Amino acid sequence: MNKVTFSDKALVALIIPLIIEQFLSVAVGLADSLMVASVGEAAVSAVSLVDSVNVLLIFALNALATGGAVVCGQFLGRRDLTKARDAAQQLLVFVVLLALGVTAVLYVGKNLVLGGLFGQIEEDVENYANTYFIIVEASIPFMALYSAGAAIFRVMGNSSVSMKISLLMNLINVGGNALCIFGFGMGVEGVAIPTIISRVVAAGAAVVLLMNPQLDVHLARGQRYKFNGGMVGRILKVGVPSSIEGSLFQLGKVMLLSLVSTFGTASIAANAIANSVGVLQNLVASSIGMAMITVVSQCTGAMDFENARFYTKKLMKWAYGLTCVWNLFLFTVQSFIVDLYNVSDEAARLAMIILWLHGAIGIVLWPAAFTLPQALKGAGDTSYVMVVAVSSMWIFRIGCGYLFAQFFGLGVIGTWLAMFVDWVFRGIFFVWRYRGDKWESKFVK
Numbered sequence: 001m002n003k004v005t006f007s008d009k010a011l012v013a014l015i016i017p018l019i020i021e022q023f024l025s026v027a028v029g030l031a032d033s034l035m036v037a038s039v040g041e042a043a044v045s046a047v048s049l050v051d052s053v054n055v056l057l058i059f060a061l062n063a064l065a066t067g068g069a070v071v072c073g074q075f076l077g078r079r080d081l082t083k084a085r086d087a088a089q090q091l092l093v094f095v096v097l098l099a100l101g102v103t104a105v106l107y108v109g110k111n112l113v114l115g116g117l118f119g120q121i122e123e124d125v126e127n128y129a130n131t132y133f134i135i136v137e138a139s140i141p142f143m144a145l146y147s148a149g150a151a152i153f154r155v156m157g158n159s160s161v162s163m164k165i166s167l168l169m170n171l172i173n174v175g176g177n178a179l180c181i182f183g184f185g186m187g188v189e190g191v192a193i194p195t196i197i198s199r200v201v202a203a204g205a206a207v208v209l210l211m212n213p214q215l216d217v218h219l220a221r222g223q224r225y226k227f228n229g230g231m232v233g234r235i236l237k238v239g240v241p242s243s244i245e246g247s248l249f250q251l252g253k254v255m256l257l258s259l260v261s262t263f264g265t266a267s268i269a270a271n272a273i274a275n276s277v278g279v280l281q282n283l284v285a286s287s288i289g290m291a292m293i294t295v296v297s298q299c300t301g302a303m304d305f306e307n308a309r310f311y312t313k314k315l316m317k318w319a320y321g322l323t324c325v326w327n328l329f330l331f332t333v334q335s336f337i338v339d340l341y342n343v344s345d346e347a348a349r350l351a352m353i354i355l356w357l358h359g360a361i362g363i364v365l366w367p368a369a370f371t372l373p374q375a376l377k378g379a380g381d382t383s384y385v386m387v388v389a390v391s392s393m394w395i396f397r398i399g400c401g402y403l404f405a406q407f408f409g410l411g412v413i414g415t416w417l418a419m420f421v422d423w424v425f426r427g428i429f430f431v432w433r434y435r436g437d438k439w440e441s442k443f444v445k
Contacts, residue, residue, distance in 0.1 A: 004077055004299045004307055010157070011315070014294060017163035018154070018287035024163075026280045028170040032191050035181045037341050039128075043188050044343070045265055046128030048272035052257050053113060054136065056250030057102060061144040062151075063246035065095055067239025069151035070297045070378055071231075072217055074444045076156065077301025081216055083231070088152050088210070088217045090231045092145065099144035106137050122265065128188045135192035142199040149206025155294050156217055161209060169202035234444050241386035242377060252393045256401050256415045263405075267412040269343045270350035274358065274416070277330075277337055277351075281359045284326045285319040285367045289374035296378030300443045312375040312434070319367040327359045334359075354416050361420050368427035372434060380442035381433070388429045397422040 006014075036043045068091035075084035106113065114129055146169070150162035176194025180186045186193075210219045260271045279286075292315050299308035338351050373385045397418050404414030433439060 004295075004302045004304050006295055006311060011291065011295070011311075014157055014159050015287055015291045015318075017159040018290050019284060021159070021163040021166040022283045022287050022290075023280075024166050024170045026276070026283060028173050031174050032177060034340055035177050036188060036191055037343070038181065039187050040124075042122065042124040042265065043128050044272055044341070045268040046125045047132055047188055047191060048268060048275070049125070049257065049261070050114075050129050050133045050136070052250070052254045053106075053133075054140070056247055056254060057106075057140055058143055058147070059250045060243045060247035061095055061099055061102075061140075062147045063242035064098070064235075064239040065091065065144070065148040065151040066293060066377070067242045067382060068095070068148065068235040069155040070238050070293060070380060070382075071234050071444050072152055073155035073294060073297030073378070074301030074380070076216060077298035077304075084217045085220075086228055086231050087235060089219060089223075089225065090228055091152070091235055092148050092207070092210075092219075093225055094232060094235065095144045095148045096141055099141040103137055103140045106140075110134070125265070125268075132188040132192050135189055136195050139196040139199040142196075142203040145203040146199060146206050149203070149210055152210065152217055153206075154290060155297060156215065157294055157298075158215075159291075159294075162206075165202050165205045165209070168205060169198040172198035172201055238377075238380050238382050238444065241382035245382075245386040245389045248390050249393050252398050255398060259402065259405060260412050260415060263411050266344050266347040267350060269341070269347040270354065271412050271415075273338060273341055273343070273347070273351040274354040277334060277355055278358045278362075281327050281330055281355070281362055282323070282366055282370070284322045285371045288315050288319045288322070288367075289371040291315065292371065292374040293378040296375045297380075300379045300440075303443070305440045308375070308379065308440075312372070315375075316367060316372060319371045320363075323367060324363050327363050331356070331359060350412055353413060357413075357416060357420070361423070365420065365423040365427055368431055369423040370426070372430045373426075376430065376433060376439050379439045380444055381439040382442075384433055384439070385430070388426060388433075392422045392425040392429075396425055 032047070036047050068087065071087045072084045072091070075081070075087060110130075110133060114126070114133060146165065150165065153159065153161045173194050176197060177191050180190030180193060184190065207219070210217075211221055212218055213220075257268075257271065260267050292312060295311045295315070296308050299305070299311065334355050335352060338348050338355070341348070341351075343351075373389070376382075376385050400418035400421050401415040404410045404417050405412070406414075408414060410417065
């Protein structure tokens with residue numbers, strides 16, 4: 001058995017770029033929302049509705065990419081670089097082909113997606129949503145390619161590269177948004193067009209940088225692609241459960257959004273603001289979870305379960321401590337952030353209530369519910385994570401969401417209270433799994 005060790009300095013060097021990358025992603029989301037807010041509250045609602053579908057797809061593709069990267073990481077841990085490189089190549093090709101197919105289906109079923117999921121929405125919201133959907137969906141395959149490339153860099157422990165690509169992508173996105181909306185006077189299309197351009201650039205940069213022969217995992221220049229069914233099977237075994245989990249999780253959120261949309265534009269806008277800022281509240285713990293995948297996958301690949309547990313405990317302590325400090329800071333500035341959206345008083349009031357609840361409860365529950373399962377995924381135990389996450393999502397977040405929002409009349413706030421119940425269930429079952437030893441047998445063979 002090989003020992004895989006990470007010094008505190010190495011862990012910090014891995015985590016900080018991930019935090020910066022995640023912050024950039026959230027900041028761009030906030031900037032997009034604020035720029036769209038200048039078009040009107042209906043535009044904010046429309047972008048939020050369409051992005052709820054896009055997040056579902058991107059989350060699923062990202063999860064598949066991360067699962068494939070776990071395979072790379074475990075082969076890296078056992079120093080089998082040939083298989084690690086083959087896994088990377090198979091992953092990149094597979095996610096792009098899958099994303100192309102999904103994008104085609106989306107365009108064919110556009111009316112079903114917009115009309116079937118969201119039902120009766122106000123006419124101006126519907127018009128904006130249609131415009132945004134037609135333009136932005138073309139970026140999905142490029143986002144999938146970038147996500148796979150970034151996941152490969154992260155699992156090598158080289159998170160600074162994915163951060164730099166993210167920085168480039170987000171600069172193009174924000175700059176393009178400002179130019180299109182404020183310079184050319186565009187509406188939601190001024191957000192959609194720069195999104196496509198930025199994702200094309202990011203995908204191209206990821207592929208070019210992966211061709212560096214000095215990397216442990218790289219793409220050989222001029223090498224023809226050869227399908228490897230066994231390797232694709234390994235990737236799917238780890239990646240598909242995560243992808244199913246991610247897609248069903250986001251589908252559940254879309255269903256709840258369709259419920260929220262019945263409460264009026266103020267509730268839709270408040271929900272959109274809370275989703276954007278809420279991601280910011282969980283940013284540090286989420287980034288540490290991404291680092292866990294790198295650390296645990298390499299430890300598991302080397303059959304070094306002692307260190308896998310040691311680093312999981314250490315990173316969980318960091319996640320709790322830093323989440324507490326980060327959210328206490330955000331509490332002091334979140335009213336300013338909400339004011340930037342320039343929405344109605346009712347939308348701002350609802351958003352503030354949700355954010356106070358989300359931040360305070362997240363300090364206690366979020367790391368156990370979402371950071372810890374990343375260690376299980378890094379070990380290859382993705383099927384267990386999927387079953388727990390999907391069961392909890394549909395029983396508690398969906399079931400209690402409709403119960404609290406409609407039966408008890410709590411409206412949009414009721415859907416968020418149901419989410420906190422979901423967190424409790426997840427945390428209990430993930431802690432129980434980690435304390436056992438079944439996850440140690442799920443490594444890639």
